[in-house]
Amino acid sequence: MPEGRPPTIKDVADRAGVSKSLVSLVMRGSAKVSEERRAAVVAAAAELGYRPNAVARSLVRQRSHVVGLMLSDIHNPYFAEVVDGVESAAALGGYRALFNTGSRRPAAEREAMETLLELRVDGLVLAGPVLAVRDIAAAARSVPLVLVARASRSVGFDSVTNDDRRGGALAVEHLVALGHERIAHISAGSGAGARSRRTGYERAMARAGLSSHIRVVxxxxxxxxxxxxxxRLLAGGERPTAVFVANDLAAIGALQAADDAGVAVPGDVSVVGYDNTALAALGRIDLTTIDQPGAELGAMAVELLFERIDGRVGDRHIVVTPSLVVRSTTGPPP
Amino acid sequence: MPEGRPPTIKDVADRAGVSKSLVSLVMRGSAKVSEERRAAVVAAAAELGYRPNAVARSLVRQRSHVVGLMLSDIHNPYFAEVVDGVESAAALGGYRALFNTGSRRPAAEREAMETLLELRVDGLVLAGPVLAVRDIAAAARSVPLVLVARASRSVGFDSVTNDDRRGGALAVEHLVALGHERIAHISAGSGAGARSRRTGYERAMARAGLSSHIRVVxxxxxxxxxxxxxxRLLAGGERPTAVFVANDLAAIGALQAADDAGVAVPGDVSVVGYDNTALAALGRIDLTTIDQPGAELGAMAVELLFERIDGRVGDRHIVVTPSLVVRSTTGPPP
DNA sequence: GGCGCGAATTGGAACGTTCCAACGGGAGGG
DNA sequence: CCCTCCCGTTGGAACGTTCCAATTCGCGCC
Structure with a gap:
């Protein structure tokens, strides 16, 4: 069980017979400390099990060396990839990363973000938040902030996304090339990027002369x-021959619904997802999808964050181009 | 872009024309503040966009109201469930949760844990760490600590696990009941719980009189x-008719290998996983597995943590009983 | 009219660091 | 032999809160 109180720099100093300043110097690896004193301090610290208090350090230095990451949904494997990218880029820059999650609920997201803000993280990455832009912009006023997997032309923060509109078009073009006409879309409503994917779908449908077949649930x-x-798509009205789904997770649910209804994929209906998560690559799923490199987006976000932290400010909105990954859930219409 | 310096309690006090102590009282919702002063303070805080500094508060109160959670692997959906449980239980107790990940590498895990420790979290939850017990015990000496999804009879901390040995036996018993004899096991080496699952497998095999068929890769x-x-199992030697795999994630990899080799599941070989993650429930996967309720384990862990934080100490090692979930990857031997 | 009391408010110490200006002492130069 | 310089070391202020003891104020009571 934890003992009375963790040892402080003062305890170490007393035991080593030096001042707390000297201990501080040793802990930070200063060159201007005599070898014997250093040894004494190191020994004393080890004996006491001293561990620097990041809270106190952070308070006086006005810098935490921590980047906060708010994940909109921890159950979506796509975000695990973003985490990988964020974590490795942060480590490269000498920073630590700490996460949070908002469970897709705006109120919870705001609270999660607030927690990070109160902790005075040096930078904040928001991955796929459903939060209002107003809230994001407000937060960006007090800390360097970068948005991942959600587009925004707003000022005050950077963003890294893929071109969701293009991605939506890619999906449609692929299906059109296979000969489909009745292509429906399952949208994610107000989810990050959902609107653009839908717009991409609608415009591409129009371009293909299929405006009359646009159907969004x-x-x-x-x-x-x-x-x-x-x-719903299978139940009501004229059944589509292909469905472009908002993301992989939802596409897998859609696949399930098709299986449950005895509808063959891709025999009766083709399905396209979005994100190209590890899930989509599973042999049993083998989902045609749109690739959006999560780890890279995460890493880029942190790099933008570093630039802001260093004071090199400029609202940068990086948009990477998505690509189509064809697997076995798409084929010609029946 | 972030302005010069976030406003402090002092700034609010000046603007409202009161002392910083009064502002502090208002912020914490004290009842003994006159209505007019309260209003003035609230207004001033809003105008300045004041946000309490959790770092300073945490320093003076010697309490952060944060529980830290170190995840061994963010790509394993099982841990997402643990996160859910931890987060909701923490919120119930008025705590915030913050995560980290160690990417299954002991060195990275130690660093992640150290980060949390330096931040002086009030409690630490370690989910499925591959860390040495020595390191865990050392950490437990300075903070209330609970282990999840990894057993340990050590003193100084609590743990919440399922009975991995029983789970391993459950898998074997199910396969034996179906008529299998050549039942192999794909172990996770030094992973948390791996050893016990293997032991459970071996003992159950022995009990069934199948010692000679024990085969572990x-x-x-x-x-x-x-x-x-x-x-490897399919390549060398006598091919097993059933395989018990260390967890769902690995089982899915195994399924893939079987598919790639043209081996039918469960026609030629049956497969059993462990964890009963959402992955296993997917129609296309439909994996027979051992259920270990992640969210519940996470929530229980936080409750134990709270008891320790409140000083009610006692090394408690909770072990929940796993259960078998039969799906379609198991059947009678060929 | 003075006294006591409770309620509202305040100043200052404390939390554990970092940073900076200042200090002591030995070596080297004049 | 004294002065200077530099190196290693030190004390104290500062960071933004909370908490406690002390202060002020208004009011009722004797």
Whole structure:
């Protein structure tokens, strides 16, 4: 069980017979400390099990060397990839990363973000937040902030996204090339990027002369959302021969709904997802999808953050181009 | 872009024409403040965009109201469930949760844990760490600590796990009941719980009089580990008719290897996983597995943590009983 | 009219660091 | 032999809060 109180720099100083300043110098690896004193301090610290108090350090230095990352949904494997990128880029820059999650609920997201803000992280990365732009902009006023996987032309922060509109078009173009006309879309409503993916879908449909076949049902970025969406598509009206789903997670739900309804994929209906998560690559799933490199986006976000932290400011909105990954859930229409 | 310096309690006090102590009282919702002063303070805080500095508060109160959670692997959906449980239980107790990840590498895990420790979290939850017990025990000496999804009879901290040995036996018993004899195991080596699952497998095999059929290949708690393990099992020697894999993620890799080798599941070989993650429930995967309720384990861990934080100490090692979930990857031997 | 009391408010110490200006002492130069 | 310089070391202020003891103020009571 934890003992009375963790040892402080003062305790170490007393035991080593030096001043706390000297201990501080040793801990930070200063060159201007005599070898014997250093040894004495190191020994004393080890004996006491001294561990520097990051809270006190952070208070006096006005810098935490921590970047905060708010994840909109920890169940979406796409964000695990973003985490990888953020974490490795942060480590490269001598920073630590700490996460949070908002469970897709704006209120929870705001609270998670607030927690990070109160902790005075040096930079904040928001991955796929459903938060209002107003809240994001407000936060950006007090800390360097970068948005990942959600576009925004707003000022005051940077963003790194893929071109969701282009991605949506890519999906449609692929299906059109296969000969589909009745291509439906399961949208994720207000989810990050959902609007653009939908717009990409609609415009590409129009360009292909298929305006009359545009059909959008609302869902979400979750399995349940995709399942429900597909259920509705299969139930009512003229059945589509292909469905472009808002993301992989939802696409997997859609696949499930098709399986449950005895509808063959891609025999009866083709399905396209979005994100190219590890899930999509599983042999049993083998989902055609749009690739959006999560780890890279995360790493770029941190680099932008570093520039802001260093004072090199300029609202940069990086947009990477998505690409199509064809697997076995798409084929010619029946 | 962030302005010069975030406003402090002092700035608010000046603007409202009161002392910093009064502002502090208002911020903490004290009842003994006159209505007019309160209003003045609230207004001043809003105008300045004041946000309390958790770092300073944490320093003086010697309490952060944050529980730290170190995740061994953010790509394993099982841990996302643990996060859910931890987060909701923490919120219930008025605490915030902050995560970290160690990417299954002991050195990285130690660093992640150290980060949390330096930040002086009030409690630490370690989910499935591969860290040495020595390191865990050392950390437990300075902070209330609970281990999740890894057993340990050590003193100084609590743990919440499922009975991995029983789980391993459950898998074997199910397969034996189906008529299998050549049941192999893909182990996760030094991963948390791996040893016990293996022991459970071995003992159950012995109990069933199948000692001579015991066959263990080493893998890991990842898809690649499972893939490789299955590849080896299918390649060399007498082919098993059933395989118990260390966890769902690895089992999915194993499934893939079987598919790639043209081996039918469960026609030629049955496969059992562990964890009962959302992955296993996917229709396309439909994996027979051992259920270990992640969210519940996470929530229980936080409750134990709270008891320790409140000083009610006692090394408690909670072990929940796993259960078998039969799906379609298991069947009678060919 | 003075006294006591409670309620509202305040100043200052404390938390554990870092940083800076200042200090002591030995060596080297005049 | 004294002065200077530099190196290693030190004390104290500062960071933004909370908490406690002390202060002020208004009011009722004797």
């Amino acid at each position: 609302s869902g979400s970025f979750t399995e349940e959302g995709g399942y429900e969406g597909m259920r | 080493s893998g890991s708690f990842t898809e690649e580990g499972g893939y490789e393990g299955m590849r």
